[in-house]
Amino acid sequence: MLATFLFQRSIPPIYHHSEPLAFLPSGPMVEVTTAPLGPISPEIIWLAAIQYYGEEKISGGKFEFLTQVFDVLTRIDPLFDHAYQFGSIVIADEGRSPEQAIRILKRGLVKNPSSWIPPFYIGFVFYIHLRDFAKAGKYFELATRRSGAPEYVYRLAAFAYKKVRLRKGSILIWSKIYQNTDNQTLKEAALRNIRCLILEEYLEYLNKGLQRFEREKGRKPEHISELIPEYIDSIPTEPFGGAFKYDSSRDSFISTTYLQIEKIIAYLNNKLHVFKQKFGYYPERLDELVAKGVIDFIPPHPLGRIYNYRFGRVIR
Amino acid sequence: MKLVELRNITKTYRIIFGKKVEALRGITLVVGKGEAVALVGPNGAGKTTAIKIILGLLNPDCGKISIFGQDPNSDIRKRIGYLPENPTFYRFLTGRENLLFLTRMVDPDIPIKRIDEMLRLVGLYGAKDRPVRGYSRGMVQRLGIAQAIIHNPDLLILDEPLSGLDPIGRKEIRSILLNMKKEGKTIFFSTHILPDVTPLADRVIVINKGRIVSDLPVAKIGDIEDHLIQILR
Amino acid sequence: MREVILNSYREAIRDRVLLVVLAFGVAMIFSSLIIGPLTLGEEIRLAKDIGLGSILFFGLLIILFIGNRVLYRELNEKTCYLILTRPITRFQFIAGKAIGLFLTILVTSLILGIIFISYISLLTGSLQITAFLAVIGVIFQLTMLVGIVILAATFLNPFLGSLFTIFVYIFGQMIPRAILLAKFYKHLAIARILSIFHYIFPDLTYLDFRELLIYNNPIPLERILFGFSYAICYSLVMVLVAGLIFERKDL
Numbered sequence: 001m002l003a004t005f006l007f008q009r010s011i012p013p014i015y016h017h018s019e020p021l022a023f024l025p026s027g028p029m030v031e032v033t034t035a036p037l038g039p040i041s042p043e044i045i046w047l048a049a050i051q052y053y054g055e056e057k058i059s060g061g062k063f064e065f066l067t068q069v070f071d072v073l074t075r076i077d078p079l080f081d082h083a084y085q086f087g088s089i090v091i092a093d094e095g096r097s098p099e100q101a102i103r104i105l106k107r108g109l110v111k112n113p114s115s116w117i118p119p120f121y122i123g124f125v126f127y128i129h130l131r132d133f134a135k136a137g138k139y140f141e142l143a144t145r146r147s148g149a150p151e152y153v154y155r156l157a158a159f160a161y162k163k164v165r166l167r168k169g170s171i172l173i174w175s176k177i178y179q180n181t182d183n184q185t186l187k188e189a190a191l192r193n194i195r196c197l198i199l200e201e202y203l204e205y206l207n208k209g210l211q212r213f214e215r216e217k218g219r220k221p222e223h224i225s226e227l228i229p230e231y232i233d234s235i236p237t238e239p240f241g242g243a244f245k246y247d248s249s250r251d252s253f254i255s256t257t258y259l260q261i262e263k264i265i266a267y268l269n270n271k272l273h274v275f276k277q278k279f280g281y282y283p284e285r286l287d288e289l290v291a292k293g294v295i296d297f298i299p300p301h302p303l304g305r306i307y308n309y310r311f312g313r314v315i316r
Numbered sequence: 317m318k319l320v321e322l323r324n325i326t327k328t329y330r331i332i333f334g335k336k337v338e339a340l341r342g343i344t345l346v347v348g349k350g351e352a353v354a355l356v357g358p359n360g361a362g363k364t365t366a367i368k369i370i371l372g373l374l375n376p377d378c379g380k381i382s383i384f385g386q387d388p389n390s391d392i393r394k395r396i397g398y399l400p401e402n403p404t405f406y407r408f409l410t411g412r413e414n415l416l417f418l419t420r421m422v423d424p425d426i427p428i429k430r431i432d433e434m435l436r437l438v439g440l441y442g443a444k445d446r447p448v449r450g451y452s453r454g455m456v457q458r459l460g461i462a463q464a465i466i467h468n469p470d471l472l473i474l475d476e477p478l479s480g481l482d483p484i485g486r487k488e489i490r491s492i493l494l495n496m497k498k499e500g501k502t503i504f505f506s507t508h509i510l511p512d513v514t515p516l517a518d519r520v521i522v523i524n525k526g527r528i529v530s531d532l533p534v535a536k537i538g539d540i541e542d543h544l545i546q547i548l549r
Numbered sequence: 550m551r552e553v554i555l556n557s558y559r560e561a562i563r564d565r566v567l568l569v570v571l572a573f574g575v576a577m578i579f580s581s582l583i584i585g586p587l588t589l590g591e592e593i594r595l596a597k598d599i600g601l602g603s604i605l606f607f608g609l610l611i612i613l614f615i616g617n618r619v620l621y622r623e624l625n626e627k628t629c630y631l632i633l634t635r636p637i638t639r640f641q642f643i644a645g646k647a648i649g650l651f652l653t654i655l656v657t658s659l660i661l662g663i664i665f666i667s668y669i670s671l672l673t674g675s676l677q678i679t680a681f682l683a684v685i686g687v688i689f690q691l692t693m694l695v696g697i698v699i700l701a702a703t704f705l706n707p708f709l710g711s712l713f714t715i716f717v718y719i720f721g722q723m724i725p726r727a728i729l730l731a732k733f734y735k736h737l738a739i740a741r742i743l744s745i746f747h748y749i750f751p752d753l754t755y756l757d758f759r760e761l762l763i764y765n766n767p768i769p770l771e772r773i774l775f776g777f778s779y780a781i782c783y784s785l786v787m788v789l790v791a792g793l794i795f796e797r798k799d800l
C-alpha cells in the first residue's frame with residue numbers, strides 16, 4: 001500500500017476530470033470479455049481496485065467507481081473472499097454506499113456458497129451502517145452455519161438479536177477484522193473505526209457523569225475537577241491525541257478533535273465559496289481547490305477519514 | 317518395363333483473381349527401365365511441373381501417373397532419388413546432419429560411414445560440419461546430388477542436376493551419373509543446358525508451352541542444338 | 550516419422566525466440582515479488598495466478614512465433630520437397646510436425662512449471678502439489694492450441710495463422726462463459742447458437758484447475774479425466790483435419 005502511495009505521489013496528479021477506470025467493462029459481459037486473460041484477469045482487476053482506492057483516498061475523490069470495480073472483480077472471481085471483505089468495507093464506509101456493498105455481497109452469498117465471509121459482511125453492513133439489527137442477526141446467523149465461521153460470529157449474532165448496544169458489537173467486529181487481516185489498509189480502517197467508537201464511548205461516559213452532577217447539584221459545574229471522583233473516575237485520554245473539554249455553552253463534554261474537524265470543514269466550505277465566486281462553479285473534487293491555487297493543501301482529516309464532499313459542500 | 321508413365325496429364329496453376337496458367341496441356345511420356353531420358357525445353361516450358369507431378373508433389377488436373385506401375389504416393393518412393401530444381405536444406409543443420417536426416421527417412425540403419433563416403437564422393441567432406449546456411453550455390457547442388465543417390469535408388473529423377481556447378485564440378489557429377497547409368501539405374505532429368513544432354517541421355521524429349529513436341533533417341537538427332545531450333549521455331 | 554518429429558523439435562528448440570520467450574516467462578513468474586506488496590496481503594494468490602498465467606501466455610507466444618513457422622518454412626523454403634518424396638505420407642509429416650511442436654511446448658512449459666512450483670513452494674513453505682495439476686492443465690490447453698496452429702499453418706501464412714490461432718484462443722476462452730451467461734439470462738436462442746460454436750472451438754475451461762490451485766477446492770476425478778481426454782481428442786481431430794487439407798495441397 002505504501003508503495004502505491006509513493007508511486008502515486010511521484011507522478012503529477014491529473015486534475016482535469018479523468019476517469020481512471022473508465023476503460024473497465026461493466027455488467028455481466030465482463031465475465032466473458034476478460035476470459036482470455038485467464039488467471040491474470042482477477043489479479044489485474046484487484047490491483048486496479050487497490051490503485052483506484054488509493055488514488056481516490058489521496059485526492060479526496062468521491063469513489064464513484066469503487067462499487068463497479070468490486071462488482072467486476074467478484075463477477076470474475078466469485079470465490080475471492082478478500083475482495084468481498086475489503087470491497088464491502090470500503091464501499092460501505094468510505095464509498096458511503098452500504099446498499100451497493102450488500103448487493104455485491106449477496107452475489108457472493110449465492111456464488112460462493114461454502115464461505116461464511118459474504119453473509120458475515122452483509123450482517124456487518126446491516127449492523128454498523130444500516131443499523132438494522134434484525135437483518136444483521138439473520139445474516140450473522142447464516143454465517144455461523146457455514147463452515148469455518150469463527151466463534152465471534154456466534155457472539156455477534158447473539159448481540160444483534162439481543163440488540164446489545166451497537167458500539168460494543170461494532171468494536172468487537174472491528175477488532176476481529178483488525179486481528180484477522182494482513183491487509184494494512186483494512187487494519188488502518190479498523191483502527192480508525194475502533195478509535196472513533198472508543199471516543200464516542202468516552203464522551204457518553206463523561207456526559208452521563210455530567211448529567212448526574214447537574215441533576216444532583218442542580219447547577220452546572222464551574223470546572224471539570226468538580227466531577228472527579230464522585231461522578232467520573234478520571235478524564236480518559238482522547239484516542240486521537242486531542243483532549244476532552246467541558247463546553248459550558250453547549251453544556252456538554254466535547255473532544256478537541258471534533259472541534260478541529262468542525263473548524264476545518266468550515267474553512268473548506270469557505271474556500272469552496274471563494275472558488276465558486278472565482279470560477280463560477282463548484283469543483284468536481286476537493287483537490288481542485290489546490291490545483292487551481294485557492295488553497296495550498298487540504299488539511300488532513302484528524303480522524304484519518306475522507307471528507308464527505310458532495311454538491312459543493314463538505315458535510316460531516 | 318515402364319518405370320515412369322504419364323498419360324494425358326494436364327496441370328493448370330490458379331493464380332489470384334481467377335487467372336490461370338496452363339503449365340501442362342496433355343502430356344504423355346514413358347521412361348523404360350535402364351533408360352536415361354533428358355527432358356529439354358525453354359524456360360517456363362513445364363519441365364519442373366512435369367517432374368513434380370511424377371513425384372506426387374503436385375496433383376494433376378487430369379491424367380494418369382504410375383511409377384514402377386504404382387501410385388507415386390506409395391512405398392516405392394524408397395526406390396526413387398529426387399533432386400529438385402534449386403534444392404534447399406535445413407539451414408541450421410550441417411551438411412552431414414542434413415544428409416543423415418534425409419537418408420534415415422529411407423533407411424533408418426544407415427551407417428555413418430556411408431554418409432561420409434557420399435560426402436567425399438560429391439566433394440563436400442571438408443565442409444561437412446558447417447551449417448548449410450554457409451554453403452555456396454554449387455555446394456548446395458552437390459549436397460542435393462548426394463541426397464538423391466545415397467540410398468542407391470533404381471530411378472533417379474533430377475531437375476537440372478548440373479546447374480550452379482563449376483566446370484570441374486559438372487564433370488565430376490556427370491561422371492557419377494554415368495556410373496550409375498552403367499549400373500543399370502534409370503535416369504530421368506531435365507535441363508536446358510544442351511551440352512549436358514548427349515553424354516548422358518539415350519533419348520531426348522522436347523517440351524514447349526506445356527506440350528511434348530518431340531521424343532527421339534539421341535542417335536536419331538544429329539546436332540541437338542539444330543534439332544531444338546528447328547522444332548521450336 | 551521419428552526423424553521428422555526430432556527435426557522439428559530440434560529446429561524449434563534451437564530457435565532464439567524460444568530463449569527470449571522463456572526469459573520473459575521466468576521474469577513474469579518472479580514479477581509477483583515486485584508487485585506482491587501492492588496486493589494488500591494477497592501475495593501468494595498473485596504469485597500463483599501470475600505464474601500460471603505466464604506458463605499459459607508464454608506457451609501461447611511460442612506457439613504463435615515458432616509453431617506457425619515450423620510448417621511455413623518447410624513449405625516456403627521447399628525443404629519439404631526432399632522429405633515428402635521419401636517414404637513418408639503427408640499425414641505422417643503433419644503429425645510429426647505437430648508432435649515436434651508439442652514436445653517443444655512440453656519442455657518449455659515443464660521448465661517454466663518447475664520454476665513456478667518451486668517458487669510458490671518456497672513462498673508458502675510447503676510443496677504445492679495442486680500446482681502440478683494446474684500446470685498439467687495448462688499444458689493440455691496448449692496442446693489443443695498446437696493442434697489449432699498446425700491446422701492454421703496448412704492453409705494460412707504465419708501472420709494470418711497467428712491471428713487465426715489468437716482468435717480461436719479468445720473464443721475458446723469466452724464461449725463457455727458466454728453460454729452460462731446466456732442461459733442465466735434466459736436467452737436460450739443465443740445459448741443454442743453458442744453451443745454450436747462450442748463444438749468447434751476448443752473449450753479451455755475444462756482444463757482450468759485454478760480453483761484447486763487458489764482456493765484448494767477439490768476437483769472431481771471425472772472432471773480431470775474428462776478434461777484430459779477432451780484435450781487429447783480435440784488435438785487429434787485438429788491434426789487429422791490438418792492432414793486431410795495437407796494431403797490435397799499442391800506444393
Ligand SMILES: Nc1ncnc2c1ncn2[C@@H]1O[C@H](COP(=O)(O)OP(=O)(O)OP(=O)(O)O)[C@@H](O)[C@H]1O
Nearest residue numbers: 329331337339358359360361362363364365366508
Ligand atoms: N507455383 C506456380 N504458380 C503459378 N504458375 C506457375 C507455378 N509454377 C510454375 N508456374 C508456371 O507454369 C509454367 C511452367 O513452369 P515450370 O516451372 O514447369 O517451367 P520449367 O520448364 O521448369 O522452366 P525453367 O526452365 O525455367 O525451370 C510457367 O509458365 C510458370 O510461370
Ligand SMILES: [Mg+2]
Nearest residue numbers: 363364365401
Ligand atoms: Mg524448371
